[in-house]
Amino acid sequence: MTFSLVATGRRRAFKGAPARTLTGIAAAFACWVIYANLFVISDPLVLGILFVSGILTLLFLVIGHSPSAPDNPTIIDWTLSGLSLASGVFFFVNAGEISDRITLLDPFTGPQFFFGTAILLLTLEATRRTTGAALTGIVALFLLYNWFGYLLPPPFGHGISEFTYLLDILVFTTDGVFGVPIQVVASYVFLFVMFGTLLSKAGGGDFFFNIASAATGNSRGGPAKVAVISSGLYGTMSGSPTSDVVATGSITIPIMKRLGYSKRFSGAVEVAASTGGSAMPPIMGSAAFILAEFTGTPYREIVYAGLIPALLYYVGVFLQVHLRAVREDLKPYSDAIPTLASTFALGWPFLIPIAVIIGVLMAGYSPVFTAGAGAFAVIVGTFFTKKTRMTPWQIVEALGETTLRILPVAGACAAAGLVIGGLSMTGLGMKAASVIIEISGGTAIMTLLLAAVVTIILGLGMPTPSAYILAAVLVGPALTKIGYPVLESHMFLLYYAILSALTPPIAVAALAAAAIADEDPFVIAFDAMRLAAVGFLLPFVFIWNPAILGQGTAFEIARVATGGAIAACAIAVSFEWIKLGRSGVTAWPMRGALVAGATAAVAPNMLVALIGSTLTVGIMAFLYIQSRNNPAPETAPGE
Known part of the structure; x- marks a missing residue:
């Protein structure tokens, strides 16, 4: 057995009784999250502790230690899973004692030190398995800086030299592992992923694809336009460019190639369209919920602010696709295309949960209540027709799949919490802001250009939420320090964090498309950047003319x-x-x-x-x- 410290792990494909058992346990965990959010737990530290320990317990069994990990969990996996569960039990049983501790004054007991250190190390390993070396390396470097940064000269040196100090802040408060990112994942993000998974399980993904096919399939370059529209609709539910590429690209890319588009352009269309889905209201992916928490902005205002830019992004992509079809004289798709009337006649129940989500959100209810209402509306709304009606086991499968889908996001956000806690503890965030302003000479355009480049670099190879979080704590203060409003600054960073998914040299979304298109991921990524050109320019308009974000x-x-x-x-x-x-x-x-x-x-x-x-x-x-x-x-x- 080999063990890789660099590569991400492989999600195991369980079958038979183990698969059903895992689904049941994951579904039970999802039910607990619903119950905890809507009815029970108000203490964010307790919610974070229970959520993280539950996620880690499942993660080490579901995701192997390397791409070549065996199909069944190894003794190492069981040990890490058991330690995660034991840590959660310890923190929960001793929650009162831990809450009563005076941070940085009361000494640790032996068990507190052991399980606190275990949570740190387990979080790092979970991050490596889910995101690979990029984020894990960044978190490890920050932890080393937090511990040994006192050895550095000004301005980057600090006065912290004891590991117990780090442990107290990063594990025993809500400023670290159990901070804002994981709290957002344990509430808003989890429930909205549940909504999207239920909708997809009921057939909502096919419904959106059929809408796109009916609207554009018979036009010139139809399959590429179908990819643009369906990926945007699917992407707002998934919030992950890579999973969107896999879900919709497996259908659209082969059709585009058959129609006459080149392999590189076919892959690029799917990548650009899928990446934009993370910025498309009403859900906008998990990073938007974190943005709302960081900026103190109601989520419905984030949705309102994101609507016009997202539509403009897709105008740019869609028109490039159309003009390419005209320029290369590509014919319409010849296969049978459903009509809009027949599509809506069969799939109208899927409009009910969408309407509920938008209506409840615009009425001013919390995102947690909105997501819960939307998920309930999926189950009730799809019950009206036999074709869309969900069986009890399908609901259980959807709940279980929700938990499994959230594993990588939760692991990454727990690690990002360590970075945020360290930056707050050492003051490095404000120091980094001062350095950015100094390098840019304090000029607005140079500061913005530098912020965009740094955000994209931070996002290479990482999930969008992690990329945005790092940019928000390292780059965000520089933008606000020179006078830009908070919402505009963070929307600026969010867009570049999203676009890092298609930016070389890593371009994780292009890697997924390359496997389907049978093409070099680099050429796909460069074509995708051209298709997404509007997206790269829009953030500067956010700053220059905030009316584009609904501010005016x-x-x-x-x-x-x-x-x-x-x-x-x-x-x-x-x-x-x-x-x-x-x-x-x-x-x-x-x-x-x-x-x-x-x-x-x-x-x-x-x-x-x-x-x-x-x-x-x-x-x-x-x-x-x-x-x-x-x-x-x-x-x-x-x-």
Whole structure:
């Protein structure tokens, strides 16, 4: 048996009685989480302790120590699982005594020291199994800095030198493992994942795919457009670009290749569309819930702020897909496509939980209640037709799958809590902010560019929630320190944390698509970045013109939404339509003019925005007229 300290583990595929037993235990844990959130536990420390210990107990049995781990848990797995359970029991039984401790003053008892240290080490191993070396290495470095940073010279040195000090803050308070990230996962995120899993188990994923097929399947480049729409709809439920690629890409990528799209472009479309799903309301993935907690902003305001940017992102992706189909003269999909009428006639029960989620959220209820109401609406709503009705065992399976889906997110967020606690304890967050401002010279645009680059680097190879958390605590203070509002700053960071999933050199979403498309993940990632170009530019608009986040009058919001749509179209045209011989003019001057016009179109000044919008629309009209008089050029595969 080999043991890898670098590679992620493999989720075991249990069969027969072990699979049913695991499903039952995981479903029981899900029921406890529901009960704890809606009816019982109000103490965040107790909720965090029980949730983390339960997650770790299951995680070490479900996820092996390496990609080549055996199908059944090893003695090491059972030992780690048992230690996780014992730690949870100890903390729960002694919760009163632990809560009464005076932090940093009362000494540890022997069992407190043992189980506290165990939680630290178990969290690190769980992180390695679920996310690999990237996040684990970062957390380990921060722990070493927390312990030995007193040896460093100013400004990075600090006065902490005892391990017990670290242990007290990181395990025995809500500033570490059991801090905000894991509390959010144990409440909002878990319940919304449960909603999405129930909806998917009932057939909601097929319903969304059929809607996309009915709406665009018969148009030019239909399968690629189906991928864009269905991935956006599915992605708002899953919140994970990688799982979205696997779920929808296994269907759409082969169809796109068969239609005539290159392998690299087929994979890139799925990657760009799936990545954007993490920013699509009403759920927006788990990172958005953490953002709401960090900024103290009601979640419904986060949803409201994210709506226009998400729609503009998909306008850019969708139009590039369409223009590529026109440029390469790709025909509509020839297979049978369902009609919208038949799709809604069969799947209308799936609209009930969606309506409940939106209605309850907009009515001002908490995200926990909203998710619970949505999950209940899935079970009740789908009961109306035989085709969508869920059996009791399907409900149990969905609850069990919810717990198993949450394992990687919970492991990563527990580890991120260690980073947050360490930064708070040592003051490194504010020191890092000062360094960023110093490097940028205090200029706004350089600070923003540096913040974007650092956030993407922090997110390479990591789940979006972890990437956002690290950026929020390391980079966020720099943005607020130079005067940017909190919501705009954190939305800026959230978008780049999401986009790190498709950014080379790691591009985890592209790795998933590459396996399906049979193509190099690097070329898929670079094409996906081009398709997602609007997403890379939008965060700067958040800062420049906050009306795009719903911060302003109705007129200001409508104006920037219109200007943003024009700008998104201009970016798509500059990438896919302007080719020498297609437009009849030199490409790069037209691209430059479009970029200038698109930038002005979203300006906060109304006159500048009007001039920019007019210029951009005029250029696109000119290019369209020119293109009708020039044949489409031959293009290299994947160009």
